[in-house]
Amino acid sequence: MKQKVTLKQIAKELDVSISTVSKALKGSKEISEDTRQKVKAFAKLYNYKPNNIALSLKNRKTKTIGVIIPEIIHHFFTTVIGGIEKVANANGYNVIICSSNNSFDKEVLNMELLASGSADGFIISVAKETQQKDDHHHILETMNQGMPVVMFDRVIDELICDKVIIDDVRGGQSATSHLLLNGCRRVALITTVDYISVGKLRTKGYKRALMAYDIEVDDDLILKIEDVSNCSDSIHDFLKDKDIDGVFAVNELFAVTAARVLKNQGKTIPEDVALVGFTDGILSKHFIPSLSTVSQHGVQMGERTAQLLIDKLEKNEEGIEEYKTVIIDTSLIQRESTQKKGN
Amino acid sequence: MKQKVTLKQIAKELDVSISTVSKALKGSKEISEDTRQKVKAFAKLYNYKPNNIALSLKNRKTKTIGVIIPEIIHHFFTTVIGGIEKVANANGYNVIICSSNNSFDKEVLNMELLASGSADGFIISVAKETQQKDDHHHILETMNQGMPVVMFDRVIDELICDKVIIDDVRGGQSATSHLLLNGCRRVALITTVDYISVGKLRTKGYKRALMAYDIEVDDDLILKIEDVSNCSDSIHDFLKDKDIDGVFAVNELFAVTAARVLKNQGKTIPEDVALVGFTDGILSKHFIPSLSTVSQHGVQMGERTAQLLIDKLEKNEEGIEEYKTVIIDTSLIQRESTQKKGN
DNA sequence: TTGTAGGCGTTATCAG
DNA sequence: CTGATAACGCCTACAA
Numbered sequence A, B: 001m002k003q004k005v006t007l008k009q010i011a012k013e014l015d016v017s018i019s020t021v022s023k024a025l026k027g028s029k030e031i032s033e034d035t036r037q038k039v040k041a042f043a044k045l046y047n048y049k050p051n052n053i054a055l056s057l058k059n060r061k062t063k064t065i066g067v068i069i070p071e072i073i074h075h076f077f078t079t080v081i082g083g084i085e086k087v088a089n090a091n092g093y094n095v096i097i098c099s100s101n102n103s104f105d106k107e108v109l110n111m112e113l114l115a116s117g118s119a120d121g122f123i124i125s126v127a128k129e130t131q132q133k134d135d136h137h138h139i140l141e142t143m144n145q146g147m148p149v150v151m152f153d154r155v156i157d158e159l160i161c162d163k164v165i166i167d168d169v170r171g172g173q174s175a176t177s178h179l180l181l182n183g184c185r186r187v188a189l190i191t192t193v194d195y196i197s198v199g200k201l202r203t204k205g206y207k208r209a210l211m212a213y214d215i216e217v218d219d220d221l222i223l224k225i226e227d228v229s230n231c232s233d234s235i236h237d238f239l240k241d242k243d244i245d246g247v248f249a250v251n252e253l254f255a256v257t258a259a260r261v262l263k264n265q266g267k268t269i270p271e272d273v274a275l276v277g278f279t280d281g282i283l284s285k286h287f288i289p290s291l292s293t294v295s296q297h298g299v300q301m302g303e304r305t306a307q308l309l310i311d312k313l314e315k316n317e318e319g320i321e322e323y324k325t326v327i328i329d330t331s332l333i334q335r336e337s338t339q340k341k342g343n
Numbered sequence C: 001t002t003g004t005a006g007g008c009g010t011t012a013t014c015a016g
Numbered sequence D: 001c002t003g004a005t006a007a008c009g010c011c012t013a014c015a016a
Helices: A007-014 A018-025 A033-045 A052-059 A075-090 A104-118 A128-133 A137-144 A168-181 A197-212 A228-239 A252-264 A282-286 A298-314 B007-014 B018-025 B033-045 B052-059 B075-090 B104-118 B128-133 B137-144 B168-181 B197-212 B228-239 B252-264 B282-286 B298-314
Strands: A064-069 A094-099 A121-124 A149-152 A162-166 A187-192 A222-225 A246-249 A274-278 A292-295 A325-328 A331-333 B064-069 B094-099 B121-124 B149-152 B162-166 B187-192 B222-225 B246-249 B274-278 B292-295 B325-328 B331-333
Touching (some): A007 A018, A007 A033, A018 A033, A052 B052, A052 B104, A075 A094, A094 A104, A104 A121, A104 B052, A121 A137, A121 A298, A137 A149, A149 A298, A162 A168, A162 A298, A168 A187, A168 A197, A168 A246, A168 A274, A168 A292, A168 A331, A187 A197, A222 A228, A246 A252, A252 A282, A282 B282, A298 A325, B007 B018, B018 B033, B064 B075, B064 B104, B064 B298, B121 B137, B137 B149, B162 B298, B168 B187, B168 B197, B168 B246, B168 B274, B187 B197, B228 B252, B246 B252, B252 B274, B252 B282
Parallel strands (some): A064 A094, A094 B094, A121 A149, A149 A162, A162 A325, A187 A222, B064 B094, B064 B121, B121 B149, B162 B325, B187 B222, B246 B274
Antiparallel strands (some): A292 A331
């Protein structure tokens, strides 16, 4: 079990100095053709690879982007990561991913860890708990240390930094409008509690759509789910005996759960009740009936986010400070759950 | 925008030596109570955090585990990651995740990157392409450099290292047996091409189960899918006019796709055809009807994998070389897709 | 053409 | 009690 080869060892073996080896390996023509060849051959033989850690220490940059997301088991986030990786790799950056598991403490821990040398900058979508506590000192501290931070999707308004979001209000509005356009008049909303920013915004969009159609908002048709883990019961109770012809659910889980409850109540989708979800994940796509949904274009989102961060990282230090908020367009994907047969 | 504080700066400000600061911060009682307080206060004020990179360089270890998986957009892998993170964090290790996107080249790149200083050891599940090419020099090289590697799920038999797998044969067998037990006699198999190790093994299990029931294997009832991206067409053609009463699909995607095709053909699940999948993901759980499936216990798998790696990492260098292969039990989860009503 | 020295941030050892 | 020094692996400006 041989150890990793270092410049030092190569130098010793070849009886030259370390700097000679270093230069030779970079093809510097300061070094004679002869030794250059020799060194290179030797290095290849022993499979020499410069030590990243040493390089990072020297250059004071790691060429690594830290990504912190609430849940890795979440199709939307993984698509975003895909986009991030694409752009990052194309620019010679490595990506390291940490999940906060929606825990505030773990988010703080992860940030501190990465901030203390492992990454040059951050991409973050904050944990539920963080939004709830509305505590973001850790992010602020990181920024104050001179590390660029770009937030996406679940962002914090008070924080001044680059952001990439979708227009959740418009997304919610177009989902709801789609239902109304298809003739629905009593549209139920299944959403999250208000401290989840995206849920709140989508709810706003829902109301806006109704108003545009001169339909009064009926609070009895709105369910705000606190405990996701048993949303099934909540939704069941909520939909029971309710006279509705459409449902807008602010995420995939709520959507499929609603679908199941409706089915159990003997209602068919889309004939009796039309259904629209949010997030274009595998569930929506493969479900029967396939679910109409609002696509957030995760990949694109990741790409923009990464680009924004890299721009900041490579900008000559003392430029004008300027922070952008990029809004990614959503689009409505129409599938079976809103397509009445014969239409 | 202040920069990160270093020991040096603190030392200068306080007009003491660097080593004094270092010791004071670690609470060494070599240092007078007085200066200790002073230093600590100052450090807290400026939010001092030791630089990980420097520490890694010094200690020649990063306390980081590199994880390379084929696809991050894959529920099973994310659950495994969950398990890995849990154990890793509990042991003071950080986890960095890279996806190979099923590309051999990217897998090699990722390994080299992480191997050159960013991680102390590896956890890997190889890319499809890697299995197909049967080229694993990169992994071997990494191991030869003295870095422990643990493989999981998609492993390479020739490589001598710790491994955590499930018994895919038994999994396939129990899935098939479950169908047979429920009265199915003509069970179709939807699987992958043979170079995907897990697909091959599950196929083997399928055959074994049939044999145990004295049913001859009928190659007409076996579909091996090459191109996953349009598996829908393949499955459609395959199931057309086929006289079957059960389907075993070796992954979720195949299972739900089969479900859709069957439905289009006017068959109902489970009454006309019973269906069992593999991998207990969100799809299987939320689908209507919910799908019976073979659970791989991803979290547990991740935990074992991480533990194995950490054991190797912390073992005093020159122990006896000993490599374990851990087999995680699968279990069959019975859901609606195999539960005929009235049973 | 090659080598020396200093430094990136830390810690451990040893000397004051 | 405190400080100087060396070392981790690499790079580079500046000798030689």
